[in-house]
Amino acid sequence: MKHTLSVLVEDEAGVLSRIVGLFARRGFNIESLAVGPAEKQGMSRITMIVAGDNRTIEQLTKQLYKLINILKVQDITDIPSVERELVLIKVNTLPENRSAILEIANVFRAKVVDIANKYLILEVTGDPGKMVAVENLLKQYGIIEIARTGRIALIRTSNVNTELLKSKLNNYSLS
Template sequence: MKHTLSVLVEDQSGALSRISGLFARRGFNIESLAVGPAESPGISRLTMVVEGDDLTLQQMSKQLDKLINVLNVIDLSKFPAVERELMLLKVAAKNEQRSSILDLVQVFRAKVVDVSDDALTLEVVGDPGKLVALEKLLKPYGILEIARTGKVALERASGVNTEMLKSSSNLNNLPA
C-alpha cells in the first residue's frame, strides 16, 4: 500500500539527507518527495510517498520521530487529506491536432504556458489520478517532456473524506 507521510522538520542543513538515508538503509524507495517552508519560520514540511505495509510504515514513522531535526510525522493515508501535484507537460502539437489537444486542456482545467510551431507546454494541477489520466490521453499526440513536482498534502480541517464520498456517489449512479 502507498502511504503519504507529512514530516515537519527544523530547517537545518542535513535534515533531508538524514531522512532519505534512513529510508535508503531500510531498503525503502521514496516514490515522491516535495519539500518546502511550513507555516512557521525555520520549519519545513516534507511530503513523501512510500510503499509498504501498515506495520512497516508505523515502525519507519517511529524511527523518523527519533531523528534530531524531526518535529512531527503524520501518515496522511489514515486521515482525510487534500492532495495535489503540479505537472508541466510538453506535447507535440501539429496544426491539425491543436484544437483536439486544446479541448482536452479545457476538460482537465490545464493551462497552456508555452506555444511553438510544433509543441504546446501545459501546466496542470490536481490529484495524481487526474495527471495520469491527462498524460494517458495526450500520449498518442507525442509527449516530448514531463516534469512533476511530487505530491503535496495536508490533512483536511473539515475531516470530510472526499474519496469515500466519490465511491459512495459512484454506487448511487449504478443502474438498478
C-alpha cells in the first residue's frame, strides 16, 4: 500500500539528505518527494509517497523522529486531505489534432503555457488521478516530454473525506 507522509522539519542543510539516507539504508523507495517552505519561517514541509504496510510505515516514522531537525511526522494516508500535483506536458500538435488537444486541455482545466507550430506545453494541476487521466488521453497525440512534481498534501480541517463522498455518489448513481 502507498502511504503519504507529511514531515515538518527545521530548514537546515542536510535534513533532506539524512531522510533520504534513512530510507535508502532500509531499502525503501520514495515514489514521490516534494519539499518547500512551511507556514513558519525556518521550517519546511516534506511530502513523501512511500510503499509499505502499516507496521513498516510506523517503524519508519519512529526512525524519522530519531533524526536531527525533525519536528513532526504524520502518515496522512487515511486522513481526509487535499492532494495536488503539477505536470507540464509537451504534446505534438499537428494542425488536424490541435483543436482536440485544446478541448482536452479545457476539460481538465489545463493552461496552455507555450505554443509553437508543431508543439504545445500544457500545465495541469490537480489530484494524482487527474494527472494519470490527462496523460492517458494525450498519449495518442504524442507526448514529447513530461515533467511532474511530487505530490503535496495538507490535512482537511473540515474533516470531509472527498474520496469517500465520490465513491458514495458513484454507488448511488449506479443504483
